[in-house]
Amino acid sequence: METSTVNGEGLARRTARSVPAAARANGTGAEAPLRIAQVAPLYEAVPPGAYGGTERVVATLCDGLVAQGHDVTLFAPETSSTEARLEAFEKPLRERFDAHEMASVAPHLHLEMMAELAARAGDFDVIHSHLDLLALPFTRLIATPTVLTLHGRLDLDFVRQLLPRYGSVPLVSISDDQRRAVADLDLTWAATVHNGLDLQHYRDVPHDSDGYLGFVGRIAHEKGPLTAIEVSRRTGVPLRLAAKVDPTDVAYYQEEVAPQMGSHVRFVGEITEDEKPTFYACARATLFPSDWPEPFGLVMIESLAAGTPVIALRRGSVPEVIEDGVTGFICDDVDEMVEAVGRIDEIDPEACRRGAARFNAERMCQGYVDVYRSLLPGSAGGSPLPAPRQALGQQLSPSTGEN
Missing domain, CATH: 3.40.50.2000 (Glycogen Phosphorylase B;)
Structure with a gap:
């Protein structure tokens, strides 16, 4: 370098x-x-x-x-x-x-x-x-x-x-x-x-669920940590929050999230890249309760690469990443997320890994x-720029198939 x-x-x-x-x-x-x-x-x-x-x-x-x-x-x-x-x-x-x-x-x-x-x-x-x-x-x-x-x-x-x-x-x-x-x-x-x-280092870790639900990301209102806590409480499955608290979100964490944490919730804080594969692979499922139009969500493909299904709200890019009933469950509300936790055994870990392969480097x-x-000037097609307002769905990164 x-x-x-x-x-x-x-x-x-x-x-x-x-x-x-x-x-x-x-x-x-x-x-x-x-x-x-x-x-x-x-x-x-x-x-x-x-x-x-x-x-x-x-x-x-x-x-x-x-x-x-x-x-x-x-x-x-x-x-x-x-x-x-x-x-x-x-x-x-x-x-x-x-x-x-x-x-x-x-x-x-x-x-x-x-x-x-x-x-x-x-x-x-x-x-x-x-x-x-x-x-x-x-x-x-x-x-x-x-x-x-x-x-x-x-x-x-x-x-x-x-x-x-x-x-x-x-x-x-x-x-x-x-x-x-x-x-x-x-x-x-x-x-x-x-x-x-x-994602190879995620695939190298054996998928061996330890029975907890995982949440990875930021402690922020739009990321849905309170929803994850509710799903854990209603299902009786322990929750581990591997999350970062930015300076702008300290008050939210202290005043709204922390008071809702009971014995079923373990806050493990921000985890490193080396720790992530094992964290995902040992989770029963990864919760992705983002309640905003998330443009992508790397958490989802990380979890899938470790063989762990994702339970997500139907927001933003989720339907482009998760195949409902195959690599996880796409839900419309908290009630459906609670129900999905009981169906996790329907998901094949290898199907999750195949789903992650669509998003390789x-x-x-x-x-x-x-x-x-x-x-570039003189590029094939005769025009250096695409037409304005190109239709949704035109992708230069394929969204199906395996590497």
């Missing part, structure tokens, strides 16, 4: 390694490698030590693209670890910022990073941002094709106000459902590319490479 550090005392500049022109435009008919800039949020290291969904996806994508032979530069926090070249900015913000600083200082630092990238845009064939809306203004300053993956929710008023101002910017959704909140807006959707992970990487090439 080659690293250059950038901090608040001055933005370091260095020239990205160039792929020789002969290799980029050879006459063999083989597609030439690309020079790709990946821009990650500064909140967590890439990959994160524990919680951090977007950062794990970016880490998987960078390593996968390098393995394919592409020249990848990752703009990310300085403690990141990657097979790509690392342009390091700041220390992970979650380690040192309180809630006020996250809202006031963090956006400025992200804009500072984008300004550095804009000055070097000519070093790359494609720029791929994972900063959601923060990167949008820079697309007007950068001649290099730039694509944004939207990792967050799109059903918020300020999102609906801002996105149409940049209607020609190529966007990638991480599920078809994510687009529904803005389906009436004139936007340019390049593709839906489902998130993917390297290779498919995600290939989906994004197809997007990158579609943006």
Whole structure:
């Protein structure tokens, strides 16, 4: 890994390694490698030590693209670890910022990073941002094709106000459902590319249910921890909460969640990547009671890879990830989730593992490479950009089949 550090005392500049022109435009008919800039949020290291969904996806994508032979530069926090070249900015913000600083200082630092990238845009064939809306203004300053993956929710008023101002910017959704909140807006959707992970270390752990229900994620209202506690109480099956409490959610945890924990609930806190496979594999089922339009939900594919079925509310991307009655149960309310706990033995652990195989790293990487090439001048099809408001369901990441 080659690293250059950038901090608040001055933005370091260095020239990205160039792929020789002969290799980029050879006459063999083989597609030439690309020079790709990946821009990650500064909140967590890439990959994160524990919680951090977007950062794990970016880490998987960078390593996968390098393995394919592409020249990848990752703009990310300085403690990141990657097979790509690392342009390091700041220390992970979650380690040192309180809630006020996250809202006031963090956006400025992200804009500072984008300004550095804009000055070097000519070093790359494609720029791929994972900063959601923060990167949008820079697309007007950068001649290099730039694509944004939207990792967050799109059903918020300020999102609906801002996105149409940049209607020609190529966007990638991480599920078809994510687009529904803005389906009436004139936007340019390049593709839906489902998130993917390297899940082999999950498959290597034998599935051996220890009889508890698992909950993995954040302690936040929209994630549904109170629903998980209720399901555990009504079924009599113990619950283990492997969850992180962000500074903004401390009051919610202390005032609403903690008082509901009885002897049937064990709060184990945030678990590391090394601890996750065993946690999932030893669970009777993983509860996914998110009560908001979750754009994807890595918890679901992690659980499936460990052979553990998922019991989820019918929200957001859940129907795109879980096959009802095969890899888990999709429920419309708490009563159905309680009933589903009694049906867990109907689910074959190997069917769960096969379901997870649909969301592997290779498919995600290939989906994004197809997007990158579609943006290059002279790309096949005659147009560097897809048509605005591309129909839901068009995916460059297949959603069926096995690796």
